[in-house]
Amino acid sequence: MLYALYRCLTDAAGPLVPMLLKRRLMRGKEDETRLGERVGLQTAKRPPGRLIWVHGASVGETLGALPLIQRLMHADPLASVMVTSGTVTSADMLMPRLPEQAFHCYLPIDRRRYVERFLNHWQPDAVVWIESDLWPNMLAAIRERSIPAVLVNARVSDTTARRWQRAPRFFGAIIDAFALICPASTADADAFAAIGPLRLGPTGNIKTSAPAQPPQMATLEPLRSAAGNRPIWMAASTHDGEETIVLDAHRRLLDRRPDILLILMPRHPVRADGVRDAAATSGMAVAQRSRSEPIDDTISVYLADTMGEMSTFLALAPVTFVGGSLVPMGGHNPVEAADAGSALVMGPHDWAFADVVRAIEDDGGLRRVTSAGELADTVELLLSDPALRAAQTAAAGEIARSLKTTVDRIAAAVMPVLGAPAPGESQGS
DSSP, X not given: OHHHHHHHHHHHXXXXXXXXHHHHHHTTOSOGGGGGGGGTOOOSOOOSSOEEEEEOSSHHHHHHTHHHHHHHHHHSTTOEEEEEESOHHHHHHHGXXXXXXXXXXXXXXXXXXXHHHHHHHHOOSEEEEETTOOOHHHHHHHHHTTOOEXXXXXXXXXXXXXXXXXXXXXXXXXXXXXXXXXXXXHHHHHHHHHHSSOOBOOOXXXXXXXXXXXXXHHHHHHHHHHHTTOOEEEEEEEOTTXXXXXXXXXXXXXXXXXXXXXXXXXXXXXXHHHHHHHHHHTTOOEEEGGGTOOOOTTOOEEEOOOSSOHHHHHHHOSEEEESSTTTTSOOOOSHHHHHHTOEEEEOSOOGGGHHHHHHHHHTTOEEEOOSHHHHHHHHHHHHHOHHHHHHHHHHHHHHHHHGGGHHHHHHHHHHHHHTOOOTTOOTTO
16 A cells, blocks of 8 residues: 555656756756656667666765675676666766776656666666665566565664564565665664565675775875874764764864864765854864865864865874764764774764674774763874874774675675676686
């Protein structure tokens, strides 16, 4: 009944779609040259041969899938890979990073007419879905066409689990599209196991397998020169409500170290102007990366509101607070900072990377905080004690290196389901 209602509502919403797309276009959330893709219309031709389709909602999911994409193409070198997402930012970030024989397409809006156009044109031979961007009409069509599909980095939040319990047949029909589900963590595996008889694969988050990204030296060196010998810390991928805590901590640090510099990187750069206003209201001088404003001795907050420069800023900061963890967002990937040798600090919310965070923490590679005061004290401790900081970063780095094989475990389970040769096999063997 719920799916029938959803299907009817999305069918009836057709006349509203042009208005929705126009509004999103005005807000910079759509690509005017590729709007047709959002209603299933394609200008590119389907490549010949086998086509593997990989979908992720946005930047984190699509970039995190690159190691798996590379392994799929290595195992099946005659295949092409289509990567879909729903945001302009993800397309811009992803396309220069895709290997040959891989390309990007926007996922159509989840209306049956658009879904059918999309699938009729591309006729994918296999589907890899990343995380939890689950669209009922698309997944129903995948199931009806018997396209082999797997769900990787699969997550079940507490909210989703409660919804599932209220409407098990609706959610069960959605998840039934997947022949194999690889949970992101042991907690997610337990949640899926409690839902019903699903085929579960190995547990792990393939985002942790992304190779360490080197800093952009042309950007790093001028920033390093401008900062001089000032103590620096970073708050990476922060969310609404979290910047208030971070700025409070930084204000406390400025009382102890007037020359300290905070690199503040909001998770969503569109919020940068509001974050700037909050810092200015607190009496802190701000330089904003997107405005090409320089760092001088008066600047106490550097607002890193650009995309694709995380590794460069991490290389500049000996200590990094990982955002999404002082507010209930589940925390972000700590491996990026660990790869860069920046000492990790996180709040109590870690469900998005729970197994990873706990492994690093158990090995002494991470410190927890719950308030602005604790954050200030912890940053001060790590900046003041190079030996302590070195031991912590070494422990985190060791765990980060061990996690690089996660994608190999996932790929070994996924490839046979997709009809691709397993790792170590060659096509036709």
